[in-house]
Amino acid sequence: MNSMSNRMINILVPMISIFLGLLVGAIVMLISDYNPITGYMALWNGIFGDSYAIGETIRQISPYLLAGLAVAFAFRTGLFNIGVEGQLIVGWFAAAYVGMAFDLPKIIHLPFALIAAAAAGALWGLVPGILKATLKVHEVIVTIMMNYIALHVVNALIKTLSGGGFKLERIHESASLRSEFLSNLTDYSTLHYGIFVALAMVVVMWFILEKTKTGFELKSVGYNDNAASYAGMSANKNIILAMVISGAFAGLGGAMEALGTFGNMSSMGGFTGIGFDGIAVALLGANTPLGVIFGATLFGSLKYGANNMPNEAGIPVEIVSIIIALVIFFVACGYIIRVGLIRLRNKKEAK
Amino acid sequence: MLDVLYFIIPITIASAAPLIFTAIGGVFSERSGVINIGLEGLMIMGAFIGILFNLFFADTFGAWTPWIALIVAMLVSALFATLHAIASISFRADQVVSGVAINMLGLAVALFSVKMIFGKGQTDFIQQKIPRFNVPFLEDIPVIGPMFFKLVYGSSIMAIAVAFIAWFVIYKTPFGLRLRSVGEHPMAADTMGIKVTKTRYIAVLISGGLAGIGGAVYSQTITNDFGHATINGQGFMALAAMIFGKWHPLGAMGAALFFGFAQALAISSSSITFLEDIPAVYFHIFPYVLTILALAGFLGKAKAPKALGKPYVKGNR
Numbered sequence: 001m002n003s004m005s006n007r008m009i010n011i012l013v014p015m016i017s018i019f020l021g022l023l024v025g026a027i028v029m030l031i032s033d034y035n036p037i038t039g040y041m042a043l044w045n046g047i048f049g050d051s052y053a054i055g056e057t058i059r060q061i062s063p064y065l066l067a068g069l070a071v072a073f074a075f076r077t078g079l080f081n082i083g084v085e086g087q088l089i090v091g092w093f094a095a096a097y098v099g100m101a102f103d104l105p106k107i108i109h110l111p112f113a114l115i116a117a118a119a120a121g122a123l124w125g126l127v128p129g130i131l132k133a134t135l136k137v138h139e140v141i142v143t144i145m146m147n148y149i150a151l152h153v154v155n156a157l158i159k160t161l162s163g164g165g166f167k168l169e170r171i172h173e174s175a176s177l178r179s180e181f182l183s184n185l186t187d188y189s190t191l192h193y194g195i196f197v198a199l200a201m202v203v204v205m206w207f208i209l210e211k212t213k214t215g216f217e218l219k220s221v222g223y224n225d226n227a228a229s230y231a232g233m234s235a236n237k238n239i240i241l242a243m244v245i246s247g248a249f250a251g252l253g254g255a256m257e258a259l260g261t262f263g264n265m266s267s268m269g270g271f272t273g274i275g276f277d278g279i280a281v282a283l284l285g286a287n288t289p290l291g292v293i294f295g296a297t298l299f300g301s302l303k304y305g306a307n308n309m310p311n312e313a314g315i316p317v318e319i320v321s322i323i324i325a326l327v328i329f330f331v332a333c334g335y336i337i338r339v340g341l342i343r344l345r346n347k348k349e350a351k
Numbered sequence: 352m353l354d355v356l357y358f359i360i361p362i363t364i365a366s367a368a369p370l371i372f373t374a375i376g377g378v379f380s381e382r383s384g385v386i387n388i389g390l391e392g393l394m395i396m397g398a399f400i401g402i403l404f405n406l407f408f409a410d411t412f413g414a415w416t417p418w419i420a421l422i423v424a425m426l427v428s429a430l431f432a433t434l435h436a437i438a439s440i441s442f443r444a445d446q447v448v449s450g451v452a453i454n455m456l457g458l459a460v461a462l463f464s465v466k467m468i469f470g471k472g473q474t475d476f477i478q479q480k481i482p483r484f485n486v487p488f489l490e491d492i493p494v495i496g497p498m499f500f501k502l503v504y505g506s507s508i509m510a511i512a513v514a515f516i517a518w519f520v521i522y523k524t525p526f527g528l529r530l531r532s533v534g535e536h537p538m539a540a541d542t543m544g545i546k547v548t549k550t551r552y553i554a555v556l557i558s559g560g561l562a563g564i565g566g567a568v569y570s571q572t573i574t575n576d577f578g579h580a581t582i583n584g585q586g587f588m589a590l591a592a593m594i595f596g597k598w599h600p601l602g603a604m605g606a607a608l609f610f611g612f613a614q615a616l617a618i619s620s621s622s623i624t625f626l627e628d629i630p631a632v633y634f635h636i637f638p639y640v641l642t643i644l645a646l647a648g649f650l651g652k653a654k655a656p657k658a659l660g661k662p663y664v665k666g667n668r
Contacts (some may be wrong), residue, residue, distance in 0.1 A: 019533065028463075031465075032467055041446060082388075082447070082451070126663065131643070131646070131647055135647050137643075137646045137647050137648075138646070138655075140388070140447055141590070141591075141642070141646060142592060142643055142646065144388075144587055144590070145587075145639035145640075145642050145643050146639075146643075147640050148584055148587065148588075148639045149636045152530055152632050152636045153632060153636065155632070156630060156631075156632035156635075214400060218634060230571040238638045269583070270580055270583050271580070271581050275456075276451065279451055280446070283448065283463060288616040297372075316463050316465035316466035316467060317460045318459045318460075318466065319459075319463055320463075321455060321458070321459035321463075322456065322459040322460060322463060324455065324459075325452050325455035325459055326452075326456065327451065327458035328448060328452040328455065329434070329438065329452035329453075329456065331448075331605070332438055332442075332444035332445055332448040332452060333438050333442040333444045335442055335443045335444065335448075336441075336443075336446075
């Protein structure tokens, strides 16, 4: 086929954005007197170098999948959930609290902790959802404010629960996602069962959006809320529902850290960044379940692999944050890339 | 009681000054119709550049260093804001997404540079801070003098002046009229011969410059160095102040002072007898809760400019 189809352009835009991000990243390294080839080699080794690195990379992908799903799900209903970060933090706290405060058989305890995390995230998503649906308050600002409220409230709760300390006690083994099998498989990395929870949620998102009436309504409201209302769907109900489900995904993302990676929660000086990177994941994946897997794999790998750059190449890890930010920026500028591609196509066709 | 106020009010004003600069910057951008979530990133850039310049040129410029650092931070942040302007005005990018990218990029570039230059996570401490001084004559006024005019930062006075200048520019000059009109109804403005794109570019650059000053004031008065947690949400709090101030420069100033008061209480509540029983967390979340309430209309409806967030495409209706 000579000419590019629209579908092809849709796939090319994120690809070009990634390429431009890596290219500018290389230029930044060059200007800063680092060798970009050594840098990217170190990054590559940090991701795929040995089975330990691969295990840790997959571990890092799990929360990214859930954060990406959270942003993407809200986007499909026309909502921009910048509050994933806060929803993830309250989810982390809820899971860590349930994990440490109760002593139950694993078959009850683990699901209970996961559900608590999802519920906490859902609650944090409910507030902006209700405000948007009933009072038309823009969700972007409310979710940003909710992020800070989450951060301060959770820190205060940790302080109270730990008797003035900065750390909750470790969760009980019965609530843990840790897996000796996966850990042994990957040379004692912290890889845990969370990845399967995350992948299951990808399927859940796909199922809700593509196979249920609710999903159809959610998407319709996202396309055109007036038309959806005219067809008898309640835009308000769907807005609230979308924020609640989105928040639940984000809360589960926090559970990955609480029950899998860290096994507890410490008070935080700042945000985890996972929620904001979730925006990048969703954008790159065009808000589809399959796209989220792609985006989370890319950004999760970059984020973990970056840890190897200071040791092996002497380059600060922040270079990867620069690259991720640039990719978001270029995806946001997708319009101009698209125009360029269409011009290129038309030129070819004219010949 | 009076002693408490003598103690709290200077902290309030010092904490509010960076917020005032940045929130006024936000007012310029959003009044022209461009959402600027990137204030945090622009402030981070300003804070970093301010400290960097201060450290490297303290020997050359002596006591003038912090002031020149403010100007340099203003210029660099304005340049950084150009990215947001190009994306959201010319390339019709989603302005919220572009702002998110600016925030991430600002922090990443600043930390990358700090590690590259200093070989560690934060910079050294600056020697030439923004000085505090007593305002002659006014400091002698009973009650008010010690509250407002003793040991004030010059930058705080500048912040308040900037708020009034911004009010004058936005409401009393032809440029301000154009600015407001492209934010409310760009097509009508275009019909009247106002250059929508140019006006919006200028507004976004002004917002970058002011956020840069805000960041540099913060880092040169409050932290005196730069690290990953220096501007921890100050830019978003400025965004909140802008909304709570209903997109009006003086309103934004009032809101910033109010939030500064909340921050001052959070820092010092444990040492004030009748507040020590209230956990600091309430003061910490106060500004954010208030902003949500303001947006929800419980505190009088906050109304955003009409064309906010919409790229202007000539000929489209």
